[in-house]
Amino acid sequence: MESQVDEGLRSELQKQGIWLTSMQELYNWGRKNSIWPLQFGLACCAIEMIATAASRYDLARFGGEVFRPSPRQADLMIVAGTVTKKMAPQIVRLYNQMPDPKYVISMGACAISGGPFKQGYNVLKGIDRYIPVDVYIPGCPPRPEALLHAFMELQRKIDGQKLTGSAKAEFLKESSASEFPVPAFGAHDLEPPANPALFHPPVVERA
Amino acid sequence: MSPSPYFFLVVFIGVALVFPIAPLVLAWLWRKFFQPPKPGAAKNATYECGVESLGEAQIQFQSQFYLYAIIFLIFDVESIFLIPFAVAFTRLPIGAFVAILVFLLLLLEGLVWAWSKGCLNWAK
Numbered sequence: 001m002e003s004q005v006d007e008g009l010r011s012e013l014q015k016q017g018i019w020l021t022s023m024q025e026l027y028n029w030g031r032k033n034s035i036w037p038l039q040f041g042l043a044c045c046a047i048e049m050i051a052t053a054a055s056r057y058d059l060a061r062f063g064g065e066v067f068r069p070s071p072r073q074a075d076l077m078i079v080a081g082t083v084t085k086k087m088a089p090q091i092v093r094l095y096n097q098m099p100d101p102k103y104v105i106s107m108g109a110c111a112i113s114g115g116p117f118k119q120g121y122n123v124l125k126g127i128d129r130y131i132p133v134d135v136y137i138p139g140c141p142p143r144p145e146a147l148l149h150a151f152m153e154l155q156r157k158i159d160g161q162k163l164t165g166s167a168k169a170e171f172l173k174e175s176s177a178s179e180f181p182v183p184a185f186g187a188h189d190l191e192p193p194a195n196p197a198l199f200h201p202p203v204v205e206r207a
Numbered sequence: 208m209s210p211s212p213y214f215f216l217v218v219f220i221g222v223a224l225v226f227p228i229a230p231l232v233l234a235w236l237w238r239k240f241f242q243p244p245k246p247g248a249a250k251n252a253t254y255e256c257g258v259e260s261l262g263e264a265q266i267q268f269q270s271q272f273y274l275y276a277i278i279f280l281i282f283d284v285e286s287i288f289l290i291p292f293a294v295a296f297t298r299l300p301i302g303a304f305v306a307i308l309v310f311l312l313l314l315l316e317g318l319v320w321a322w323s324k325g326c327l328n329w330a331k
Contacts, residue, residue, distance in 0.1 A: 090257030
């Protein structure tokens with residue numbers, strides 16, 4: 001599926017009006033221009049997400065305006081807002097119910113790390129403790145332009161995914177997981193507090 | 208020779224069959240050659256907005272709204288039948304007259320029953 005044709009030859013043919021493509025390019029082109037997000041919002045970031053989808057910022061320009069009410073039809077999960085510990089199991093379960101290939105945008109400080117509520121008792125300190133995140137957007141809340149930028153970054157990522165070979169995309173591998181364990185409510189915290197197979201926080205070395 | 212005037216129906220049926228089946232076949236081929244299926248417990252579960260579903264969908268429940276159904280029949284469905292009955296009244300044979308009378312009496316019985324049950328009183 002790799003492009004067998006030399007890049008120079010391709011551009012030369014293009015000048016003559018002959019377009020060559022590969023299955024991989026066609027597949028990724030179709031996918032990246034029809035990313036359907038799952039329709040749910042968690043907090044104030046969701047208001048920015050709604051503004052992004054509405055006419056002023058118009059997510060439809062990128063093919064992502066079809067917010068799906070069911071995870072079965074969604075490609076993208078925009079975790080827009082504060083993930084409380086009560087909400088986290090539902091988020092993970094919804095992610096599990098999405099069909100592959102699926103992507104996650106962690107929108108805003110809360111979804112990345114707990115944000116201003118990081119020291120609190122009831123807010124999850126980052127959704128990447130339980131599900132793999134593709135694009136992080138900083139901000140509190142991020143402006144619609146930031147979400148559009150994240151969307152374009154995701155499109156870039158999808159465009160670069162390989163169909164075959166050893167470097168092929170994760171979701172195409174038989175061994176890669178499609179579902180992740182849903183945390184349960186423990187006595188004091190979610191059990192487990194993070195998915196150890198997924199969450200590798202940076203170790204701070206102090207001199 | 209001109210084609211049959213209904214030929215376009217055949218074309219329509221062909222398109223109506225190919226249009227949904229072709230993407231399904233393509234998706235099936237794609238799954239077969241590229242993307243390994245990954246079913247799982249959560250993925251195959253019933254979708255209930257992220258929470259786990261409780262119990263079965265096929266349960267018995269009380270039909271609490273039968274009173275509304277009866278009154279709807281009396282005041283709504285009956286009037287639909289009454290209008291053609293009134294329009295054709297002078298030309299009706301005796302059999303049709305008796306048939307509609309049976310229908311009206313049955314509904315009248317329902318009205319008497321609903322009235323006596325107090326369904327027509329305003330809720331205090």
